[in-house]
Ligand code: FAD
C-alpha cells in the first residue's frame with residue numbers, strides 16, 4: 001500500500017496535539033506527538049508512540065519518565081518548535097510536575113513513569129503510569145488532515 005494513502009487516511013482521525021517531554025540529567029528534550037491515548041483507569045495508564053528516528057526515543061528509554069502536555073489553542077508555535085517545523089533554535093522554559101518537565105499553559109500536564117515498552121514496526125509504544133496531573137481551563141489545539149485547527153462553537157439557530 002502507498003504511504004501517502006495510509007497517512008491521508010490516518011490524518012482523517014482528528015486529534016489534539018501534545019508535546020512529549022523528558023529529561024536526562026537536567027537536559028530537557030521535547031517532541032510534538034499526536035499518537036497519544038488513554039489506556040486504563042485502574043491503574044491509570046496512557047500510551048504514546050515514538051518513531052525509530054526520533055531523538056527523544058533513546059532519552060525516554062534512559063530516563064524512564066516523560067510528560068504529556070496537551071497543547072492549548074494558543075500554543076501552535078510550541079507544536080511547530082517541537083516538530084522541527086520552526087528551524088531556528090528557540091528558548092523554551094519548562095515548569096516541573098512531580099519532577100518531570102512540563103509546559104506552562106498546556107490544557108493538561110500529565111506526568112508519567114514508563115511501565116512498559118513495545119517495539120511495533122518502526123515505532124516504540126511506551127505505556128506510561130500516570131503519577132500526577134495538572135489542568136488548565138483553556139481551549140485545545142487540534143490537528144486534522146495535516147493542518148492545525150481550533151474548536152468552533154456550534155451556533156444554534158433559534159427555532160420558532
Ligand atoms: P528533534 O527533531 O531534535 O527535536 C524536535 C525539535 O524540538 C527541534 O527543532 C529541537 O530544536 C526542538 N527542541 C527539543 N527540545 C527542546 C528544548 N528543550 N528547548 C527548545 N527546543 C527544543 N512523531 C512521532 O514519533 N510520534 C508522534 O505521535 C508524532 N506526532 C506528530 C504530530 C504532529 C501534529 C506533528 C507535526 C509531528 C508529529 N510527529 C510525531 C513528528 C515529530 O514531532 C518530529 O519528527 C520531530 O521533529 C522529532 O523530534 P526528535 O525527538 O527527533 O527531536
Ligand code: NAD
Pocket residue numbers: 006007008010011034035049050051083145146147
Ligand atoms: P501527515 O499527513 O504525514 O500525517 C497524517 C497522519 O498520518 C498523522 O496524524 C498520523 O496519524 C499518520 N502518520 C504520519 N506519519 C506517520 C509515521 N511516520 N508513522 C505513523 N503514522 C504516521 O501529516 P503532516 O502534517 O505531513 O505531518 C508532519 C510530519 O509529522 C510528517 O513528517 C509526519 O510523518 C510526522 N508525523 C508523525 C507521526 C507519527 O510518527 N506517529 C504522527 C503525525 C505526524
